[in-house]
Amino acid sequence: MNRNVVQPSMDIGEQRQQQYHRQQTGISMSFSTLLARSLTEEPTSMNPNILPSVDGVPFIMLGQERFELEPETIFVLGMRLSVTKNDIRMFFSSVGMIAVDHASKPRIFVYKNKQNGRSKGEATITYISPFMAEMAIRCLNGSKFKGETITVLPAYLSTCKVRGIRYRYPREFAPSNNRDNSSSALINF
Numbered sequence: 001m002n003r004n005v006v007q008p009s010m011d012i013g014e015q016r017q018q019q020y021h022r023q024q025t026g027i028s029m030s031f032s033t034l035l036a037r038s039l040t041e042e043p044t045s046m047n048p049n050i051l052p053s054v055d056g057v058p059f060i061m062l063g064q065e066r067f068e069l070e071p072e073t074i075f076v077l078g079m080r081l082s083v084t085k086n087d088i089r090m091f092f093s094s095v096g097m098i099a100v101d102h103a104s105k106p107r108i109f110v111y112k113n114k115q116n117g118r119s120k121g122e123a124t125i126t127y128i129s130p131f132m133a134e135m136a137i138r139c140l141n142g143s144k145f146k147g148e149t150i151t152v153l154p155a156y157l158s159t160c161k162v163r164g165i166r167y168r169y170p171r172e173f174a175p176s177n178n179r180d181n182s183s184s185a186l187i188n189f
Contacts, residue, residue: 060156067156071130072099074137075155079121080146085110087146092125095139096132121148124155 058069079088089098089106099107107126110119127133133154141152 066159070155073126073155075153076123077151080148081119095136096127099126099128
């Protein structure tokens with residue numbers, strides 16, 4: 001898998017707009033900037049926002065378990081339990097092209113309860129580029145999907161093989177998903 005991230009050059013207007021946004025929101029770096037810098041720089045006390053990396057792959061540690069950032073993949077929480085892969089494909093392809101597997105099926109994984117086989121309302125979606133994944137996070141986080149407010153986050157791959165978990169977002173870092181708060185919705189479907 002190619003992990004080289006190329007940042008498009010910005011003109012002066014875009015740089016000023018981004019600087020103004022940082023001043024207004026207090027957000028110092030975008031996901032792609034953080035990802036690109038984490039691939040090229042080592043974390044220091046001067047750069048605390050840089051994720052540590054091994055072999056160029058950014059990761060976070062929770063206890064003894066390491067979670068590696070998957071730049072093309074997003075993790076979605078708070079979906080309706082009856083949602084189908086086709087519903088997910090239609091909604092999330094509005095911001096970018098979803099990758100396909102060797103059988104030409106979209107790379108969407110819906111998490112299911114092991115006891116009853118029903119959906120948990122969580123899924124991972126893999127796009128063809130990290131920029132499309134970032135766009136999905138920026139545009140769709142907090143939006144309405146089938147009447148529910150969803151949370152869209154970067155996906156982390158657990159390196160612990162014992163549990164059999166594919167992708168997940170470390171719960172300690174996941175924001176609470178308030179399904180009643182529709183004021184932050186960007187897109188309503």
